[in-house]
Amino acid sequence: MSTSAIVEEQTAPEIERQSMEVDIACAGFGPAMGGFLSTLTRAWTENPADPAFESKAAPGMPLQVLCYERADDISSGVSGVVTPGKAIRSSFPDFNPAEIPMAVPVKSERVMYLLDPIGASRRSALLRLGDFFLRLGGKLVGVKDHAFTLPWTPAFLNKHGGLVLGIGQFNQWVGSQLMATGLVQIWPGTPVSKPLITGRSVEGLRLADQGVDKSGEATDGFMAGMDVRAQLTVVGDGPVGAVGQALDEQLGLPEGHAHREWALGMKFVIELPEDSPLKPGTVWHSFGYPEPEIFGFLYVHPDRLVSVGIFVPSWLSDPSRTAYRYLQHYIQHPALWPYLKDGTLRSWGTKSLEESGRHGEPYLVGDGYARIGEGSGSTNMLTGSGVDEAWATGTQLGEAVIELLRAGKPFTQENLASTYEARRRASWVERGAREAENARNGFQDGFIKGLIGMGLAGLTHGKLSLNAKPIPAHKQIRPFPANSADGLKLKEAAALAVADGRPLHDALLSARGWPEIPFDGRLLVTQQDALLIGGKVQAMPGFADHVVFRNAGLCIACPEKTCIAMCSGQAITLGEDGLPAFEREKCVHCGACLWNCGQSPDGVRSNIEFSAGSGGLHSAEN
Amino acid sequence: MANVLHIVVCAGIVPDPLQTLEPVTGPAGPGLKNEMVLPAVLDPWAASALYEAANLVAKNPGSKLWLVSLGPKAKLQQVMMTIAQKVAFELVPVDGPIGGFPDAHATAAALAETIEAIPGLDRTKCLLFGGWESATRGAGVTLQLVGERLGITDQFQGVDQIDLRDDGSFEVLERVEGGKHQVSACAGTPAVLGWATGNLAEPRNNPQVGMANMRTIMPALAKAKKASLEANGLRYVSVSLPKQQRTTRVEKNMTPDAIAAELVEWIGAE
Numbered sequence: 001m002s003t004s005a006i007v008e009e010q011t012a013p014e015i016e017r018q019s020m021e022v023d024i025a026c027a028g029f030g031p032a033m034g035g036f037l038s039t040l041t042r043a044w045t046e047n048p049a050d051p052a053f054e055s056k057a058a059p060g061m062p063l064q065v066l067c068y069e070r071a072d073d074i075s076s077g078v079s080g081v082v083t084p085g086k087a088i089r090s091s092f093p094d095f096n097p098a099e100i101p102m103a104v105p106v107k108s109e110r111v112m113y114l115l116d117p118i119g120a121s122r123r124s125a126l127l128r129l130g131d132f133f134l135r136l137g138g139k140l141v142g143v144k145d146h147a148f149t150l151p152w153t154p155a156f157l158n159k160h161g162g163l164v165l166g167i168g169q170f171n172q173w174v175g176s177q178l179m180a181t182g183l184v185q186i187w188p189g190t191p192v193s194k195p196l197i198t199g200r201s202v203e204g205l206r207l208a209d210q211g212v213d214k215s216g217e218a219t220d221g222f223m224a225g226m227d228v229r230a231q232l233t234v235v236g237d238g239p240v241g242a243v244g245q246a247l248d249e250q251l252g253l254p255e256g257h258a259h260r261e262w263a264l265g266m267k268f269v270i271e272l273p274e275d276s277p278l279k280p281g282t283v284w285h286s287f288g289y290p291e292p293e294i295f296g297f298l299y300v301h302p303d304r305l306v307s308v309g310i311f312v313p314s315w316l317s318d319p320s321r322t323a324y325r326y327l328q329h330y331i332q333h334p335a336l337w338p339y340l341k342d343g344t345l346r347s348w349g350t351k352s353l354e355e356s357g358r359h360g361e362p363y364l365v366g367d368g369y370a371r372i373g374e375g376s377g378s379t380n381m382l383t384g385s386g387v388d389e390a391w392a393t394g395t396q397l398g399e400a401v402i403e404l405l406r407a408g409k410p411f412t413q414e415n416l417a418s419t420y421e422a423r424r425r426a427s428w429v430e431r432g433a434r435e436a437e438n439a440r441n442g443f444q445d446g447f448i449k450g451l452i453g454m455g456l457a458g459l460t461h462g463k464l465s466l467n468a469k470p471i472p473a474h475k476q477i478r479p480f481p482a483n484s485a486d487g488l489k490l491k492e493a494a495a496l497a498v499a500d501g502r503p504l505h506d507a508l509l510s511a512r513g514w515p516e517i518p519f520d521g522r523l524l525v526t527q528q529d530a531l532l533i534g535g536k537v538q539a540m541p542g543f544a545d546h547v548v549f550r551n552a553g554l555c556i557a558c559p560e561k562t563c564i565a566m567c568s569g570q571a572i573t574l575g576e577d578g579l580p581a582f583e584r585e586k587c588v589h590c591g592a593c594l595w596n597c598g599q600s601p602d603g604v605r606s607n608i609e610f611s612a613g614s615g616g617l618h619s620a621e622n
Numbered sequence: 623m624a625n626v627l628h629i630v631v632c633a634g635i636v637p638d639p640l641q642t643l644e645p646v647t648g649p650a651g652p653g654l655k656n657e658m659v660l661p662a663v664l665d666p667w668a669a670s671a672l673y674e675a676a677n678l679v680a681k682n683p684g685s686k687l688w689l690v691s692l693g694p695k696a697k698l699q700q701v702m703m704t705i706a707q708k709v710a711f712e713l714v715p716v717d718g719p720i721g722g723f724p725d726a727h728a729t730a731a732a733l734a735e736t737i738e739a740i741p742g743l744d745r746t747k748c749l750l751f752g753g754w755e756s757a758t759r760g761a762g763v764t765l766q767l768v769g770e771r772l773g774i775t776d777q778f779q780g781v782d783q784i785d786l787r788d789d790g791s792f793e794v795l796e797r798v799e800g801g802k803h804q805v806s807a808c809a810g811t812p813a814v815l816g817w818a819t820g821n822l823a824e825p826r827n828n829p830q831v832g833m834a835n836m837r838t839i840m841p842a843l844a845k846a847k848k849a850s851l852e853a854n855g856l857r858y859v860s861v862s863l864p865k866q867q868r869t870t871r872v873e874k875n876m877t878p879d880a881i882a883a884e885l886v887e888w889i890g891a892e
Contacts, residue, residue: 189704621659
């Protein structure tokens with residue numbers, strides 16, 4: 001390691017920054033980075049004397065590999081997942097789920113179509129007709145508790161042999177193994193503000209400034225974010241990470257590619273009652289409720305813990321996408337509630353999912369950098385699988401880096417393409433991504449057409465699919481109708497919101513016929529209380545606001561203000577003068593505001609800037 | 623003139639108080655549910671001591687700072703990933719058990735033995751720092767017992783400030799009742815200081831400090847000696863959390879004064 005003081009060239013006023021030379025700088029610690037670092041350290045541990053692992057940045061020292069993570073702790077994950085786990089098992093041949101809290105092999109799986117027992121969900125006439133016949137058939141056709149269980153789980157959804165994991169716990173397990181090798185350093189609580197780009201080359205990472213006010217201006221104790229210069233920068237900061245976003249914006253995306261489709265995953269971790277019949281390893285997938293487009297899940301962990309959640313997609317064009325309220329209605333569905341009603345909420349979590357799949361894939365490599373994981377478009381939209389794919393891309397990059405180090409070749413675009421990208425293109429990740437790339441076509445035109453499109457792609461391994469031209473996320477939000485039944489309900493909701501001070505979109509759901517939530521203080525709690533139960537939110541002082549409204553005039557004029565409805569932490573509220581107000585201390589960094597903004601200052605980007613910030617959800621039980 | 627100090631900070635790790643903590647009684651006695659699942663943090667009181675110590679070391683060239691911590695190696699490593707970025711220190715880890723309610727005498731014996739074995743530590747220049755309390759399961763006596771075992775008789779508790787003089791003597795502010803401080807003068811090292819919150823803000827994360835610390839922390843963890851804390855016949859019968867009450871209410875139009883007045887009334891009614 002060598003250090004020096006340099007002067008920042010790009011911005012005025014000039015800020016003196018510390019600079020540090022390392023060999024490999026990594027942004028974000030998740031499954032993809034776990035796969036990368038595990039592959040690298042395993043090869044290194046097998047042969048510590050291998051000259052390939054000698055540092056160029058600090059001659060005489062071993063390779064200097066540093067990873068920076070925004071969250072306070074690497075266990076502050078936000079997801080309970082079910083994953084095929086084949087790439088993870090491949091990295092750890094002696095993998096024993098019993099060593100990881102909340103991990104268990106998948107034992108049973110079912111897919112359910114949930115009918116609407118309330119009558120408030122927005123169902124088309126065709127869907128209502130289908131529901132009518134299902135209800136008519138009743139138990140004879142397999143309908144029980146307002147749910148129709150598919151007689152089999154389609155192969156493309158099947159996770160048999162896979163794993164139920166709590167990603168927070170899994171990350172903690174992987175991180176502790178990596179750190180124990182002493183070969184890599186993972187630093188939580190350290191957000192990366194941007195990549196250091198010269199031309200089209202990436203030369204490292206810039207850490208976020210500390211000791212600044214909300215707008216980023218220096219205050220007492222100012223500490224300019226350090227420049228970490230590296231021969232290779234590994235970008236694994238997820239779909240809304242600051243580094244990935246900056247690369248997309250400055251280097252562009254491949255022709256025809258765009259981040260157009262998103263979903264917000266939100267879930268509860270619930271402790272089941274002692275007499276619960278749900279066995280660890282049980283996996284349920286659902287669709288049809290609380291809105292037809294909202295998919296749901298229930299995964300049973302060991303020790304009577306269960307993850308229950310929903311995915312609210314961008315193609316749910318309704319501007320009132322109040323995910324937390326929807327999640328509360330979801331768990332009260334008669335097919336789930338009998339199992340959950342005596343449970344206790346232990347934790348809560350949420351994150352944005354990049355649902356464009358291969359259509360959102362950025363340039364995977366360039367001079368000095370490589371991209372892995374969800375932000376690199378690895379998630380399989382057909383199988384609903386992302387963790388294993390992300391891990392696999394990390395291992396592929398790890399193998400490529402070892403190959404280049406041993407060959408003494410630099411990390412150029414050409415060398416990374418012939419090693420990492422070539423491995424990825426030849427792998428099952430790429431095959432799956434190609435099969436899945438059009439699997440979501442149809443949902444843009446409605447739920448039934450979407451199901452047909454998904455089934456078509458799934459059953460033909462992607463050979464057949466529907467045609468579609470997805471539009472940018474900010475255009476997917478339907479404007480509030482002015483003079484329709486919905487418009488009248490909006491006025492009704494606005495009156496409610498004014499009367500009792502609750503969020504407008506929450507009131508709108510009530511006005512539409514969704515029943516009030518019967519809070520019990522144990523499982524059904526207010527959203528603000530959920531932020532304090534298990535999933536407490538943290539924000540280190542001294543960092544700038546990471547959510548910025550680009551053009552205030554557009555926000556004030558925006559009638560929908562979906563950013564407020566979809567803010568998972570209620571960190572965006574309606575401020576004075578009609579401008580949304582952001583409270584950094586409540587933000588869980590889910591990134592939903594980024595794609596739930598119906599306004600655009602330039603026709604491409606939304607009106608919300610989501611940049612590097614400190615803190616976020618602080619829960620380990622997920 | 624600067625004083626050369628050898629500061630040893632005793633700091634335990636505790637389950638992150640921001641997580642859901644639920645007491646349970648197992649075969650080994652009272653404990654916390656899913657404690658292995660929970661991340662750990664440096665005990666907040668002792669963290670204040672560490673930051674104050676680092677400040678003193680920075681102001682007194684030639685001084686040294688050791689952080690002595692007893693806990694499971696894996697958890698210590700996890701905590702170091704955060705703490706090591708804040709201030710420079712040399713870690714002296716002791717690989718001990720997690721959770722439970724260890725006997726303060728056994729803990730103090732293990733810590734004193736470890737401190738006595740620190741190479742290069744001059745006990746005549748020693749300031750033994752720690753938290754005056756613990757965020758969890760603290761008996762509130764461990765630090766004093768360590769001091770006694772090391773033969774350090776000048777002890778101060780609830781410390782918020784220390785001012786060193788050129789002649790090596792120093793003045794200490796200790797918390798007493800009524801929000802006041804007791805001012806004491808001490809002729810010089812060695813001394814034991816159990817810190818309250820001190821006056822320093824939590825230092826910012828500095829990647830270079832982290833890099834430098836990690837060069838010694840990982841090897842130290844690798845060769846941490848084990849300590850088994852004997853119960854010495856001590857048995858904890860039960861444990862309970864303080865009763866909590868949380869009432870959430872959104873107020874947008876109340877003035878800060880009105881909110882303060884309501885809080886005072888509410889506290890007074892308890």
